[in-house]
Amino acid sequence: xxxxxxxxxxxxxxxxxxxxxxxxxxxxxxxxxxxxxxxxxxxxxxxxxxxxxxxxxxxxxxxxxxxxxxxxxxxxxxxxxxxxxxxxxxxxxxxxxxxxxxxxxxxxxxxxxxxxxxxxxxxxxxxxxxxxxxxxxxxxxxxxxxxxxxxxxxxxxxxxxxxxxxxxxxxxxxxxxxxxxxxxxxxxxxxxxxxxxxxxxxxxxxxxxxxxxxxxxxxxxxxxxxxxxxxxxxxxxxxxxxxxxxxxxxxxxxxxxxxxxxxxxxxxxxxxxxxxxxxxxxxxxxxxxxxxxxxxxxxxxxxxxxxxxxxxxxxxxxxxxxxxxxxxxxxxxxxxxxxxxxxxxxxxxxxxxxxxxxxxxxxxxxxxxxxxxxxxxxxxxxxxxxxxxxxxxxxxxxxxxxxxxxxxxxxxxxxxxxxxxxxxxxxxxxxxxxxxxxxxxxxxxxxxxxxxxxxxxxxxxxxxxxxxxxxxxxxxxxxxxxxxxxxxxxxxxxxxxxxxxxxxxxxxxxxxxxxxxxxxxxxxxxxxxxxxxxxxxxxxxxxxxxxxxxxxxxxxxxxxxxxxxxxxxxxxxxxxxxxxxxxxxxxxxxxxxxxxxxxxxxxxxxxxxxxxxxxxxxxxxxxxxxxxxxxxxx
Ligand SMILES: [Zn+2]
Numbered sequence: 225x226x227x228x229x230x231x232x233x234x235x236x237x238x239x240x241x242x243x244x245x246x247x248x249x250x251x252x253x254x255x256x257x258x259x260x261x262x263x264x265x266x267x268x269x270x271x272x273x274x275x276x277x278x279x280x281x282x283x284x285x286x287x288x289x290x291x292x293x294x295x296x297x298x299x300x301x302x303x304x305x306x307x308x309x310x311x312x313x314x315x316x317x318x319x320x321x322x323x324x325x326x327x328x329x330x331x332x333x334x335x336x337x338x339x340x341x342x343x344x345x346x347x348x349x350x351x352x353x354x355x356x357x358x359x360x361x362x363x364x365x366x367x368x369x370x371x372x373x374x375x376x377x378x379x380x381x382x383x384x385x386x387x388x389x390x391x392x393x394x395x396x397x398x399x400x401x402x403x404x405x406x407x408x409x410x411x412x413x414x415x416x417x418x419x420x421x422x423x424x425x426x427x428x429x430x431x432x433x434x435x436x437x438x439x440x441x442x443x444x445x446x447x448x449x450x451x452x453x454x455x456x457x458x459x460x461x462x463x464x465x466x467x468x469x470x471x472x473x474x475x476x477x478x479x480x481x482x483x484x485x486x487x488x489x490x491x492x493x494x495x496x497x498x499x500x501x502x503x504x505x506x507x508x509x510x511x512x513x514x515x516x517x518x519x520x521x522x523x524x525x526x527x528x529x530x531x532x533x534x535x536x537x538x539x540x541x542x543x544x545x546x547x548x549x550x551x552x553x554x555x556x557x558x559x560x561x562x563x564x565x566x567x568x569x570x571x572x573x574x575x576x577x578x579x580x581x582x583x584x585x586x587x588x589x590x591x592x593x594x595x596x597x598x599x600x601x602x603x604x605x606x607x608x609x610x611x612x613x614x615x616x617x618x619x620x621x622x623x624x625x626x627x628x629x630x631x632x633x634x635x636x637x638x639x640x641x642x643x644x645x646x647x648x649x650x651x652x653x654x655x656x657x658x659x660x661x662x663x664x665x666x667x668x669x670x671x672x673x674x675x676x677x678x679x680x681x682x683x684x685x686x687x688x689x690x691x692x693x694x695x696x697x698x699x700x701x702x703x704x705x706x707x708x709x710x711x712x713x714x715x716x717x718x719x720x721x722x723x724x725x726x727x728x729x730x731x732x733x734x735x736x737x738x739x740x741x742x743x744x745x746x747x748x749x750x751x752x753x754x755x756x757x758x759x760x761x762x763x764x765x766x767x768x769x770x771x772x773x774x775x776x777x778x779x780x781x782x783x784x785x786x787x788x789x790x791x792x793x794x795x796x797x798x799x800x801x802x803x804x805x806x807x808x809x810x811x812x813x814x815x816x817x818x819x820x821x822x823x824x825x826x827x828x829x830x831x832x833x834x835x836x837x838x839x840x841x842x843x844x845x846x847x848x849x850x851x852x853x854x855x856x857x858x
Contacts, residue, residue, distance in 0.1 A: 259386035260284035264377050267393035268429070271366050274355040275314075276376060281347045290341055293381035294348055296334040297563035300374035300423065302497045302550070303360040305632035306566065309375040310334035312353040312362070321345035334564065336378070352376050357488060359426075359497035359504040368398070368430030368449050370488065370504075372497075374423040374563065384419040384560065394429045401434075401447045402427040403484050403502035420560055424499045424551075428486050435460045439467050443482045450489030452509035454533075459512075462592055466541045469590040473582075474548050475673050483547075485540065496539050498546030505543060507536055537592055542583035549582070549672065550575040552680040556687050570688050572624035573711070577649010578668070581657070584650075588852055595854040599728075602654065603832040606719060606730065609651055610832075613766040614642040619714050620649060621688065636777035640766035652710060655722040656695060659706060661847045662725035666698040674698070727837050727844030727856050734830025746801040747827035750775055754791035761811075769825040776813060783810035803827075 261283040268276055280294065296310040310333055318326040318338040326346060328338040340346050354362035354371060362371035373390070380386075391413040392400045404414035404425045416422035428447055435446040437460055444467060446459065463485065471478055480501035493506030511531040550558065555571035569575075588598040609615055623631065623645040630642050657668035674694050679686045686694075692707050709715040719730040749768020750761050761779040764771045783789055784797055785808050801807065803826030810819055836858055837844070848856040 258285040259383055260380065262380060262383070262386055262388035263391065264388060265391045265393065266371075266376065266427075268364050268369055268395060271364050271369065271395065274353055274364050275351045276354045276362065276364050276369065276371060277349070277351050278376060278378075279347060279349045280378065280380075282345070282380060284344050284346075286344055287342060290339065292338050292340045292346070293331065294336045294338065294378040295381050295564065296378045297374040297423065298334055298565065299563065300360050300372050300497075301558065301561055301567075302499075302546075303632075304566075304572070304627040306628065307360070307375070308333065309352075312375075314351050314353065316348065316350040318346060318348040321347070335381070348378070350378075357490065357493070357506070359495050359506055368428065368432075370426065370428050370430075370449070370486070372423070372426050372504075377422065379419050379563070384563075386419070387415065387417050388419070388422055390414045390416065390422065390427075392427065392429060398429050398431060400427065400429050401432060401445075401484060401486070403482070403499060405481065419563075421500070423561075423563070425502065426486060426497075426499065426504050435463075437461075437464045439464060439471060440478055442478045442480070444485070445482075446485040446487055448487045448489065450487075450493075450509060452489040452507070452512060454489075454512040454536075462537055462590075463540055465590040465592060466537065466544060466586060469586050470541070470545055470548075470582075473586065473589075473669055473672070474676060479552060480547065483544075485544075496543040498543045498551055500547060500551045503540075503543035503546070505539055507539065512536060534587075534593060534597075537587055538583055541586050542579055545579045545582050545586065546575075548676055548680075549579045553672065553675045554680070554685045556685050559685070566628045568625055568628075570621040570624045571686075571691065572627055573620035573645040573649035573652060574691055576646050577620070577651075578653040578672075580646050580650035581653030581668075582672075585852075588854075591853075595852050595857065598852060599834040603730065603834045605647060606651060607732075607832040609643075609647055609717075610732075611765075612643060612647075613640045614638065615648065616714050616716075617641050618643050620645055620652060620711050623648065636763045639763050651717065655710070655717060655719070656703075656706065657851065658722040658725045658847075659703065660695060660699040661851060662722070663699040663701050666700075667851070668695075668698075670698045671695055723834065724837070725844065726848040726851055727840030728834050728848070729837055731833045731835050732828070734828040734832070744803055744826045745829035746798060746803050746805060746824040748775075748798065748822070748824060752781065752791060752794065757790075759790055759794060769822055773822045774820055775809065775811070775822065778813070780812040781809055782812060782817070784808070786810070 263281045265279040354364040357363040400412045407413040433448045484502040486504045489509040496505045512533045555569045557567045557569040587593045749765040750770040759781045
């Protein structure tokens with residue numbers, strides 16, 4: 225069910241059907257050095273030990289080099305944290321082709337230097353402990369194996385641009401699934417044209433289930449390991465709708481030969497990691513039920529896993545959109561990659577945040593959520609952002625740049641000093657989309673298509689300046705105030721300035737309808753959690769009564785007004801309090817007991833809503849319809 229989008233020159237440019245494409249620009253090879261033949265063999269003879277066995281065979285051209293280095297990546301693209309994969313390596317050894325041991329030494333934490341003495345054929349073996357299931361780590365046990373090649377396979381220094389093969393020795397009756405193309409005639413053997421491709425292809429080895437479908441003749445499969453309460457036919461058909469909707473958005477061509485959704489179902493699984501023609505997804509086994517309450521379907525990798533079917537579709541939509549936004553439309557520093565250290569970019573708010581924006585917009589356009597669902601989720605996301613004191617401390621660009629040390633390493637103060645480039649980025653995407661639509665017939669859809677055609681297809685990465693320019697090109701006007709205030713700056717966002725374009729406004733009064741304002745509620749400004757029999761302060765919001773009057777994260781609340789308190793008791797008593805009331809908290813801070821009087825503040829209790837303006841104009845109706853693919857309702 226698609227309406228034709230505003231036709232653009234970007235659509236006209238998107239002509240040819242590209243079947244397969246290469247990671248561009250991976251000339252990460254030492255000048256003058258001929259690439260050796262590199263082959264990997266991964267086996268798992270004792271799955272219960274969690275040890276994956278790796279053999280690397282190098283067949284080099286005749287060389288005068290006496291030494292060769294093997295390097296283990298410290299991170300894997302898409303997950304912006306140094307994870308030190310080398311810490312799981314053990315039993316390293318190297319030999320020549322005849323099996324004679326070669327001496328080696330470790331050069332640093334993740335580099336092994338082998339005295340090859342000019343040998344043209346040599347090999348190295350090692351084992352990797354694999355006992356952590358996440359989308360970016362490795363797991364081997366008696367049920368299955370799943371790994372990320374960046375967390376398993378060392379590369380020969382200087383040859384990141386070289387092709388290699390990967391052979392998997394799978395125990396019977398396990399099968400092998402990966403996005404890498406197979407080598408014809410060789411069982412479970414795959415080929416990668418360079419290391420960015422090799423490291424971009426996770427591998428599942430198990431008795432997985434497969435759900436298959438085709439879009440425009442291109443095969444897609446959902447590879448499922450684990451059990452859960454999903455309905456296979458509904459999942460197949462809804463995931464297919466997401467693929468079709470996004471392919472249409474991006475101009476109709478499919479830039480891969482085949483696509484694999486790896487899905488791990490476990491009681492505590494969550495998160496997703498994008499790849500060029502696959503994605504790894506984790507989801508709670510029994511998380512496929514209907515919505516339990518309004519809103520609440522955001523799919524942020526670092527947050528608690530979403531636990532409804534809508535949350536699952538949002539996760540699929542997010543990771544699939546990445547095949548364009550970040551894997552092909554590449555920010556400056558993200559590809560070709562340096563696997564030995566942080567790769568800094570100010571653009572994660574685009575790569576992740578705008579992906580988050582499109583993830584839900586695509587669900588709406590695919591009719592997998594209603595426009596009311598969309599409005600409710602968006603209002604909740606805005607309210608969550610406005611509740612975060614860190615929004616005034618850290619810009620979207622700063623949040624992107626410092627992802628390695630901040631977003632991925634959060635603590636109790638993060639809410640006060642940081643903003644999520646996912647959450648703010650998604651809202652910036654929404655506002656930018658409406659700002660462009662307000663000024664021209666174009667939209668953020670056109671921005672993404674333009675970046676795809678003019679940057680990815682021309683083998684260029686884009687910079688923050690490029691992104692702003694492309695947005696301005698589509699808007700037909702300068703957007704400098706928007707970028708300087710909201711992207712590079714930390715000013716409060718002008719929601720209603722943007723929503724007006726589509727005949728909407730943000731109602732922050734907390735009233736359930738337009739007629740009545742709710743009573744203001746007493747406000748403490750701290751998040752509490754019940755941990756066994758202890759009521760613990762998890763975080764305290766900067767500027768709140770709790771913060772200013774001395775409550776600390778980590779405090780154990782023993783009593784409220786001298787009555788023993790657990791979470792239920794505390795919440796019930798607080799609901800009875802009025803703004804301005806004085807309460808007394810008895811707290812253990814470390815091992816000392818003390819009494820803390822706090823004067824409560826006030827908050828507007830209810831939920832934000834996105835509502836339709838009185839008497840929307842024809843132009844507002846038109847923008848709303850082309851944006852959400854639904855008529856503007858009351
Ligand atoms: Zn993402």
